Amino acid sequence: MKYSEFTIDDKIKKLEGPIFVFGASGFIGANFIENIAKNRKDYYAITHDSNIAWRLRLLNIPFENIIHCDITSKHSVDSAFKKYNPKSVFNFAAHGAYSKQTDTNLIHETNYIGTLNILQACENVSCYIHAGTSSEYGTNCVAPKENEELHPNSHYAVSKASTNFLIEYFAKYYNVPAINLRLYSVYGKWEEPDRLIPRLIENVRKEKLPPFVSPEISRDFLYVTDCIEAFFDSALNITPEIYGESFNIASGKKVTIAELVELCRKEFCINDKPEWNSMNDRKWDLQDWYGNADKANEKLKWRCKTKLADGLKLTFDWQNEINYEENILPSFEDRKLNRKISCVIACYKDAQAIPMMYERLIKMFSELKVRYEIIFVNDCSPDNTDEVIAEICNKDSNVIGIKHSRNFGSQAAFVSGMEISTGDGVVLMDGDLQDPPEIIPDFYAKWIEGYEVVYGVRVKREMSPVMGLLYKAFYRIFSKLSYIKIPVDAGDFSLIDKKVVKELIKLPETEQFLRGLRAWVGFNQIGVPYVRPERMFGVSTNNWRKNIAWAKKAIFSFSFLPLEFLSFFGLVLTGISFLALITQVILKFIMPDTPQGLTTVIVLVLFFGGIQLLAVSIIGEYISKIFEETKKRPKFIRTSIRKGNKNYNTSDKIENFISERQTND
Numbered sequence: 001m002k003y004s005e006f007t008i009d010d011k012i013k014k015l016e017g018p019i020f021v022f023g024a025s026g027f028i029g030a031n032f033i034e035n036i037a038k039n040r041k042d043y044y045a046i047t048h049d050s051n052i053a054w055r056l057r058l059l060n061i062p063f064e065n066i067i068h069c070d071i072t073s074k075h076s077v078d079s080a081f082k083k084y085n086p087k088s089v090f091n092f093a094a095h096g097a098y099s100k101q102t103d104t105n106l107i108h109e110t111n112y113i114g115t116l117n118i119l120q121a122c123e124n125v126s127c128y129i130h131a132g133t134s135s136e137y138g139t140n141c142v143a144p145k146e147n148e149e150l151h152p153n154s155h156y157a158v159s160k161a162s163t164n165f166l167i168e169y170f171a172k173y174y175n176v177p178a179i180n181l182r183l184y185s186v187y188g189k190w191e192e193p194d195r196l197i198p199r200l201i202e203n204v205r206k207e208k209l210p211p212f213v214s215p216e217i218s219r220d221f222l223y224v225t226d227c228i229e230a231f232f233d234s235a236l237n238i239t240p241e242i243y244g245e246s247f248n249i250a251s252g253k254k255v256t257i258a259e260l261v262e263l264c265r266k267e268f269c270i271n272d273k274p275e276w277n278s279m280n281d282r283k284w285d286l287q288d289w290y291g292n293a294d295k296a297n298e299k300l301k302w303r304c305k306t307k308l309a310d311g312l313k314l315t316f317d318w319q320n321e322i323n324y325e326e327n328i329l330p331s332f333e334d335r336k337l338n339r340k341i342s343c344v345i346a347c348y349k350d351a352q353a354i355p356m357m358y359e360r361l362i363k364m365f366s367e368l369k370v371r372y373e374i375i376f377v378n379d380c381s382p383d384n385t386d387e388v389i390a391e392i393c394n395k396d397s398n399v400i401g402i403k404h405s406r407n408f409g410s411q412a413a414f415v416s417g418m419e420i421s422t423g424d425g426v427v428l429m430d431g432d433l434q435d436p437p438e439i440i441p442d443f444y445a446k447w448i449e450g451y452e453v454v455y456g457v458r459v460k461r462e463m464s465p466v467m468g469l470l471y472k473a474f475y476r477i478f479s480k481l482s483y484i485k486i487p488v489d490a491g492d493f494s495l496i497d498k499k500v501v502k503e504l505i506k507l508p509e510t511e512q513f514l515r516g517l518r519a520w521v522g523f524n525q526i527g528v529p530y531v532r533p534e535r536m537f538g539v540s541t542n543n544w545r546k547n548i549a550w551a552k553k554a555i556f557s558f559s560f561l562p563l564e565f566l567s568f569f570g571l572v573l574t575g576i577s578f579l580a581l582i583t584q585v586i587l588k589f590i591m592p593d594t595p596q597g598l599t600t601v602i603v604l605v606l607f608f609g610g611i612q613l614l615a616v617s618i619i620g621e622y623i624s625k626i627f628e629e630t631k632k633r634p635k636f637i638r639t640s641i642r643k644g645n646k647n648y649n650t651s652d653k654i655e656n657f658i659s660e661r662q663t664n665d
Contacts, residue, residue, distance in 0.1 A: 023093030071114030096156030171244025188224030250291025342423030
């Protein structure tokens with residue numbers, strides 16, 4: 001039996017594995033993954049950005065089958081290939097195909113540099129099938145054959161045309177089994193809701209039509225199932241004779257927008273009449289744009305099987321089945337229904353724990369089906385923390401590494417991370433794994449319920465009974481002394497809503513005690529119990545001196561009782577002294593032989609002297625806090641910020657990076 005006679009399921013089973021699918025969170029990639037996942041387990045959905053992985057979330061792709069890889073980082077790509085050793089590689093990753101994707105550098109980095117990095121890693125693969133585009137033809141877009149000249153007319157088209165030559169070069173000079181498929185106007189399930197056909201079908205289901213551009217604009221519409229079958233056919237029919245070649249994947253039929261609308265009106269019985277000439281912001285758009293797929297028919301044994309009317313009906317049925325308005329639209333448009341969590345991790349002497357922390361967080365976020373970013377703050381750790389964080393950043397663009405100029409303390413590290421976070425909620429954690437990532441889903445559940453601050457309550461600590469007792473005693477004493485209600489046994493480990501984070505960041509005080517400030521700002525708060533394990537690696541950086549300093553910081557930041565106690569004690573002692581004086585005078589007249597002596601005087605002097613020194617020391621603590629706050633020094637100094645394979649290591653670059661994130665947020 002020829003491959004062309006196989007079903008899609010049969011073809012998937014014939015592929016040599018493991019299978020890599022780059023750009024798996026995109027429209028075509030998600031359809032590709034959906035079909036593979038039904039038939040085998042040795043596949044990996046590769047995505048670079050958790051922010052756009054809503055399709056994988058709705059498809060319930062297992063965590064074990066998702067790889068976070070930044071293809072613009074050679075290190076990230078090489079690491080993925082080395083670890084999983086794929087045999088069949090499909091690349092759907094691209095940027096710039098949509099008018100809203102306007103970052104020129106990112107277009108070229110993703111489409112060209114990303115492909116270069118993947119091709120360089122394809123030393124032992126059975127096939128590399130690349131998702132090219134008919135945009136490579138540019139102005140030469142009327143049914144061109146593959147050997148005709150390319151006249152690209154946009155950055156996206158230029159980058160993809162360049163990639164075409166790159167694939168040809170690697171196939172010819174390095175014998176990489178690679179081909180390029182030039183896709184035309186693919187449509188169908190999982191396409192972005194703001195695109196033409198999804199928007200058209202969405203309106204048709206409501207028995208109306210959306211506004212359109214010029215009716216004369218034409219396209220070559222290809223149903224997504226036919227498109228992904230072209231990739232399976234390519235992988236199964238690739239031979240050395242066609243290494244490096246390009247193939248048009250098209251229906252070969254020119255369809256104007258007017259014809260598309262009339263077809264919909266006829267098939268779905270729509271009485272609404274179309275409105276034309278709405279704004280078209282794509283300056284590079286062309287009127288006639290359709291293809292010739294003869295070469296793919298001949299050499300890849302591929303055929304376009306789905307008529308446009310049938311494809312529109314399939315899209316219509318899919319939108320109904322998946323409950324489009326409740327599942328797809330919110331996931332695509334509403335951040336609150338597709339929430340993002342920023343995890344800020346304070347790191348000091350945690351180099352051994354950080355990789356394990358990252359793996360556990362990724363697993364947890366994938367199972368939780370949320371968007372994420374992880375911000376490691378290296379608070380000038382003396383070990384190799386910086387190198388470990390850089391390694392993780394290189395393979396996952398959702399990870400950010402911050403480095404401080406010196407050790408400013410965990411509170412400053414948390415604030416440093418919170419300032420650049422872009423999540424709807426921020427999780428604060430220590431880097432030593434004493435704050436288990438597996439507790440975050442419990443935080444998340446309470447957050448979804450409407451709580452704006454969810455903090456961990458340490459019901460048990462894995463430590464010596466004496467230390468555990470002292471910690472419990474301190475929290476209860478501190479709670480009684482504080483002028484606000486501060487939860488007992490609650491550390492920094494928490495999930496804080498974005499609006500609360502903004503209020504915390506705005507607080508001007510230099511010396512911060514976040515678990516107190518978290519209570520001070522108010523909002524709707526609740527605790528989640530958990531057992532705090534021992535430090536997994538190394539020894540704790542805490543000691544008696546640091547613990548006492550923490551206690552003093554907490555008490556003198558959130559309590560006036562020491563001063564009130566001094567006032568009360570001074571008043572009581574003054575009263576006692578006055579009574580003693582009167583008693584002494586009376587006894588002098590009544591009992592002339594009343595004992596007198598130096599010992600009594602010395603004891604009284606030492607007692608009152610000690611009280612005075614205690615009072616001065618307590619007042620001094622408050623004065624020292626005033627002194628510290630009046631200096632207005634920065635809470636921390638960043639020396640670099642790393643995101644992906646980019647390192648911002650000058651003050652101007654750091655400021656621009658922060659400003660850009662705040663603007664985008």
